[in-house]
Amino acid sequence: MDFSIIMIIIVLALSLMIVSVSDNNSKNTTSKNNNDSGVKSTSYQSHKQYNPYTKYGRRKAREQAERNISNYTPEEKRKHDNTMLGCNALLVIIFIAIALIILVVSGPEAMIKWLK
Secondary structure: HHHHHHHHHHHHHHHHHHHHHHHHHHHHHHOOOOOOOOOOOOOOOOOOOOOOOOHHHHHHHHHHHHHHHHHHOHHHHHHHHHHHHHHHHHHHHHHHHHHHHHHHHHHHHHHHHHHH
């Protein structure tokens, strides 16, 4: 049981470090107006809100997100990529921690059953 408690503490510490790094990255960047980014906006709202519960609305929202990401500056793209990498790393760390906790507490048979 002592090993599982230590693993939980390590996972929590790693996740807090990842979150603090991503928070520091977001504080160091400055926000820009839409007029400064080179994107011409003809109205107050730059895109129409579609219903996210329909296939058409999800497709239009995905296309809008792709257009927004393609208009990022190199600094904004780097920030976006770092955030995505941090989220993926956090998910992998959580998955490994859960697998180790199950392995320690219940044994290898329970872990194999959990992975199936």
